[in-house]
Amino acid sequence: MSAPPxxxxxxxxxxxxxxxxxxxxxxxxxxxxxxxCESSVPEVRNHSAILRPTPIRNLNGAQGPPSHSLPASHSIxxxxxxxIAMKLKTIEDLLHHELKDLFSAENQLVKALxxxxxxxxxxxxxxxxxxxxxxxxxxxxxxxxxxxILDIKLSGMTCKAMKGLVEEGAEMIDEDAETHVxxxxxxxxxxxxxxxxxxxxxxxxxxxxxxxxxxxxxLLEETxxxxxxxxxxxxEIAEAVLEEHHAEG
Ligand SMILES: [Fe+2]
Ligand SMILES: [Fe+2]
Numbered sequence: 001m002s003a004p005p006x007x008x009x010x011x012x013x014x015x016x017x018x019x020x021x022x023x024x025x026x027x028x029x030x031x032x033x034x035x036x037c038e039s040s041v042p043e044v045r046n047h048s049a050i051l052r053p054t055p056i057r058n059l060n061g062a063q064g065p066p067s068h069s070l071p072a073s074h075s076i077x078x079x080x081x082x083x084i085a086m087k088l089k090t091i092e093d094l095l096h097h098e099l100k101d102l103f104s105a106e107n108q109l110v111k112a113l114x115x116x117x118x119x120x121x122x123x124x125x126x127x128x129x130x131x132x133x134x135x136x137x138x139x140x141x142x143x144x145x146x147x148x149i150l151d152i153k154l155s156g157m158t159c160k161a162m163k164g165l166v167e168e169g170a171e172m173i174d175e176d177a178e179t180h181v182x183x184x185x186x187x188x189x190x191x192x193x194x195x196x197x198x199x200x201x202x203x204x205x206x207x208x209x210x211x212x213x214x215x216x217x218x219l220l221e222e223t224x225x226x227x228x229x230x231x232x233x234x235x236e237i238a239e240a241v242l243e244e245h246h247a248e249g
């Protein structure tokens with residue numbers, strides 16, 4: 001396959017880019033989504049043909065780029081990869097990352113839970129959501145306290161997983177369903193949220209303990225216990241909702 005004109009010009013200018021070699025590598029590894037995308041977008045293909053070898057090799061943990069390619073420092077993707085690696089260089093960095101994620105998650109929930117409460121038909125479920133909203137505000141405050149202890153900022157990050165979970169909750173709110181079915185669906189969405197939080201707080205607590213931040217770990221454990229309690233309460237309410245419907249039927 002002949003190289004596109006731009007790439008051909010670049011090759012002539014640098015005399016250092018054996019594009020055919022890269023294409024051969026792709027043939028061995030199979031044609032992934034990136035390559036398919038490049039095939040249909042010539043401009044992207046031209047650039048990524050230059051950038052591709054270095055980041056892939058680094059991400060795979062293999063030896064550095066071949067001597068005939070551009071140095072790693074010339075690759076934008078490689079710079080990006082390095083900057084991420086630098087941010088999470090230590091377990092302390094990872095703890096801060098986890099806390100930022102949780103801070104974003106909790107703040108998203110402060111906005112979402114009133115909508116869940118409004119959509120709930122069962123009064124116990126409605127109260128459960130309202131009660132957990134108040135707890136969630138406390139969770140945000142605890143994280144702010146932790147940020148003070150560790151002297152870090154928690155803003156500036158979006159928890160994409162919670163964004164997705166909240167979107168799924170919103171879809172359930174909009175479903176045209178029987179009351180008990182809607183309630184059971186809302187509980188399912190809420191429990192997915194709780195399990196995500198339980199995983200996040202469990203991880204953060206373990207990291208804090210590992211780093212000797214016992215005061216931080218205690219605060220995280222308080223929230224972790226409340227998330228577990230909420231999850232258990234939701235299970236109880238779900239059983240009550242379904243049994244009630246069964247008895248009525
Ligand atoms: Fe929470
Ligand atoms: Fe929660």
